[in-house]
Amino acid sequence: MSETLLDVRGLTVAFPTHEGDVLAVSDLSYTLHRGETLGIVGESGSGKSVSSLALMGLLNQERTRISGEAMFGGRNLLSLSPEHMREIRGKDIAMIFQDPFACLHPMYRVGDQIAEAVTAHASVSKSKALDRAVELLDAVGIPKARDRARDYPHQFSGGMRQRAMIAMALVNNPSVLIADEPTTALDVTVQAQILELIERVKREFNIGVILITHDLGVVSETADTVLVMYAGRPMEMGPARDVFAAPQHPYTWGLLQSMPTIDLRLENLLAIEGSPPSLLRVPTGCPFNPRCAYAFAPCTVELPELREIPNGHLDRCHLPTDRKRAEWIELEALRVGAAR
Amino acid sequence: MTATAAEPIVELEHVTKHFPVKQGVFSRARGRVHAVEDVNLTVYRGETLGIVGESGCGKSTTARLMLRLLDPTSGSIRFDGRDITGTSSRRLRPIRREMQMIFQDPYASLNPRKTVEQIVLQPFAIHGGVPKKEARLRVRELLRTVGLSPEHASRYPHEFSGGQRQRIGIARALALNPKLIVCDEPVSALDVSVQAQILNLLRSLQGEFNLTYVFISHDLSVMRQICSRIAVMYLGRIVELADSEQIFERPRHPYTAALIAAVPRVAVNGDRRERAVVRGDVPSAVDPPSGCVFHPRCPRFHEGHCDVVEPALEPTPGDSSHVAACHYPLEHPA
Numbered sequence: 001m002s003e004t005l006l007d008v009r010g011l012t013v014a015f016p017t018h019e020g021d022v023l024a025v026s027d028l029s030y031t032l033h034r035g036e037t038l039g040i041v042g043e044s045g046s047g048k049s050v051s052s053l054a055l056m057g058l059l060n061q062e063r064t065r066i067s068g069e070a071m072f073g074g075r076n077l078l079s080l081s082p083e084h085m086r087e088i089r090g091k092d093i094a095m096i097f098q099d100p101f102a103c104l105h106p107m108y109r110v111g112d113q114i115a116e117a118v119t120a121h122a123s124v125s126k127s128k129a130l131d132r133a134v135e136l137l138d139a140v141g142i143p144k145a146r147d148r149a150r151d152y153p154h155q156f157s158g159g160m161r162q163r164a165m166i167a168m169a170l171v172n173n174p175s176v177l178i179a180d181e182p183t184t185a186l187d188v189t190v191q192a193q194i195l196e197l198i199e200r201v202k203r204e205f206n207i208g209v210i211l212i213t214h215d216l217g218v219v220s221e222t223a224d225t226v227l228v229m230y231a232g233r234p235m236e237m238g239p240a241r242d243v244f245a246a247p248q249h250p251y252t253w254g255l256l257q258s259m260p261t262i263d264l265r266l267e268n269l270l271a272i273e274g275s276p277p278s279l280l281r282v283p284t285g286c287p288f289n290p291r292c293a294y295a296f297a298p299c300t301v302e303l304p305e306l307r308e309i310p311n312g313h314l315d316r317c318h319l320p321t322d323r324k325r326a327e328w329i330e331l332e333a334l335r336v337g338a339a340r
Numbered sequence: 341m342t343a344t345a346a347e348p349i350v351e352l353e354h355v356t357k358h359f360p361v362k363q364g365v366f367s368r369a370r371g372r373v374h375a376v377e378d379v380n381l382t383v384y385r386g387e388t389l390g391i392v393g394e395s396g397c398g399k400s401t402t403a404r405l406m407l408r409l410l411d412p413t414s415g416s417i418r419f420d421g422r423d424i425t426g427t428s429s430r431r432l433r434p435i436r437r438e439m440q441m442i443f444q445d446p447y448a449s450l451n452p453r454k455t456v457e458q459i460v461l462q463p464f465a466i467h468g469g470v471p472k473k474e475a476r477l478r479v480r481e482l483l484r485t486v487g488l489s490p491e492h493a494s495r496y497p498h499e500f501s502g503g504q505r506q507r508i509g510i511a512r513a514l515a516l517n518p519k520l521i522v523c524d525e526p527v528s529a530l531d532v533s534v535q536a537q538i539l540n541l542l543r544s545l546q547g548e549f550n551l552t553y554v555f556i557s558h559d560l561s562v563m564r565q566i567c568s569r570i571a572v573m574y575l576g577r578i579v580e581l582a583d584s585e586q587i588f589e590r591p592r593h594p595y596t597a598a599l600i601a602a603v604p605r606v607a608v609n610g611d612r613r614e615r616a617v618v619r620g621d622v623p624s625a626v627d628p629p630s631g632c633v634f635h636p637r638c639p640r641f642h643e644g645h646c647d648v649v650e651p652a653l654e655p656t657p658g659d660s661s662h663v664a665a666c667h668y669p670l671e672h673p674a
Binding site: 188189191192196214220241255259262265266269272275 | 394395501502503504531532533534535536537539540558559560561562564565584585588598599600602603604605606607608609612613615616617618619621622637
């Protein structure tokens with residue numbers, strides 16, 4: 001595989017409260033390569049966003065306990081001073097968020113805001129910076145970029161605002177782009193455009209992308225590698241092809257099965273019973289055990305290791321691997337059989 | 341279900357809703373948002389009619405017009421055989437108990453300072469007629485119906501997860517035995533694993549209480565699981581209306597086809613499909629395009645026709661219940 005951009009080892013994030021520690025992320029490890037899209041998927045409270053905020057140094061240091069390592073360009077992001085982190089953030093690692101309207105200042109012109117991002121990390125003249133802003137707006141598919149750069153955010157549609165955010169993220173030629181639910185607030189036809197844009201940007205700028213989402217369809221269509229998180233822990237990880245063709249973890253099964261599919265009408269939607277646990281009191285053993293239909297004795301006692309099955313595919317589960325293939329095929333047959 | 345044998349519960353006839361766009365100190369109307377344009381739509385008893393479309397397409401406005409939460413600019417609204425277009429709010433009250441609503445955000449739609457019991461009791465308090473003691477028993481029964489336990493009655497909304505809160509909202513909507521429930525994006529704010537629970541609950545309640553649903557969503561996958569018929573809206577107009585299976589298997593309008601194609605899918609066999617992308621954004625409803633409102637984004641656009649003549653909703657040859665407003669509809673082999 002190509003050059004390693006980011007190597008995260010044992011990332012743990014805890015928020016101390018007067019009721020105890022909220023364990024938002026526990027022992028998360030992954031590697032991001034140049035040209036790769038890593039899709040992090042999970043439900044609310046799974047730690048998918050917090051893990052990235054921790055890497056970016058965007059969590060309040062006084063109220064958070066972060067441990068582990070995140071190596072980027074020979075430096076550990078987690079031990080950098082705020083000043084050093086500021087040099088990297090927005091320059092080498094850029095981030096875009098769910099709500100592009102909240103990320104743009106309503107009273108400044110879009111072009112000027114992007115130009116400001118240029119001058120924040122490079123000493124160039126204002127007009128040069130604005131030229132660069134226009135060039136990027138054009139690159140992300142804003143028509144008549146020079147004119148539109150003079151618009152205020154409210155004059156942009158939701159899709160165009162997200163394009164502008166992507167342009168801003170690309171200002172300093174980053175090597176990593178973190179996109180946190182970048183299309184959740186967008187309409188489905190616009191979502192398709194933005195996903196396509198992120199893919200094109202990844203190719204043309206040769207960067208690594210971390211795409212955080214709750215939508216398995218989005219991950220399946222864009223990611224090379226998939227990481228499934230639950231209650232702050234990585235439960236399953238591997239090449240997207242393998243994870244979707246032969247999912248291993250019962251939680252991944254549950255996610256896939258409860259997803260309403262557009263291609264079939266199902267007589268009965270298979271829900272995962274219960275709801276995700278409180279991160280103040282994560283169940284002992286496997287965090288998914290109270291909701292797992294396959295849980296047996298060891299699951300309530302011992303946290304399963306992330307074990308490797310062939311092809312770099314990791315699974316955190318006590319069930320024997322050789323049983324899983326048959327279980328999944330049977331589950332799928334049941335689901336599709338329930339279709340009308 | 342066959343539309344001919346069915347009994348209508350809501351009928352919208354040529355309903356139009358415009359909102360003035362005001363500007364300046366004297367709030368002079370500068371223009372109008374054409375939120376809903378000449379919509380004809382009938383909801384039949386016992387069905388689940390879905391209204392789908394992107395933001396600003398008028399789906400929520402249409403639903404609010406059905407409940408007379410908004411007054412139409414023109415056109416008429418009938419509910420259960422009665423014309424309610426101009427009915428005063430006082431005379432509307434007894435009718436209102438037959439129509440209820442479930443909202444998108446279970447965090448915003450429940451009063452945080454009231455207990456679950458007080459929340460679910462509220463409809464009884466407003467509409468009266470049930471002794472307090474009986475109403476309280478009824479609340480406990482309702483909680484059980486929606487999959488909560490009667491002991492939950494004394495708790496506050498913040499003690500519940502999103503899915504449980506949505507169940508509370510459903511219990512409240514069921515309290516007065518309504519005939520019609522409008523569900524406005526009821527699962528959009530929920531995690532997938534919980535979405536399925538709520539959809540299953542809504543489905544089973546429908547059979548149990550003989551309910552009619554109007555289901556509003558932007559999510560076509562959810563629509564397919566719950567709706568019997570679907571109206572696709574674009575810029576305030578219904579562009580296609582048909583049985584759910586027809587919409588998904590044989591869409592006629594290019595916009596419907598584009599919506600379906602744009603939904604990201606899980607590649608179970610490992611092969612990614614080519615993503616079909618429609619260009620552009622939804623235009624402004626203040627100044628909608630001429631002719632067919634979808635023409636600037638349409639892959640089947642014919643210049644001099646589509647941008648000049650607005651297409652009417654026409655039945656499909658061989659299937660009069662499937663209507664689409666397009667000059668060049670998609671054809672499907674029989």
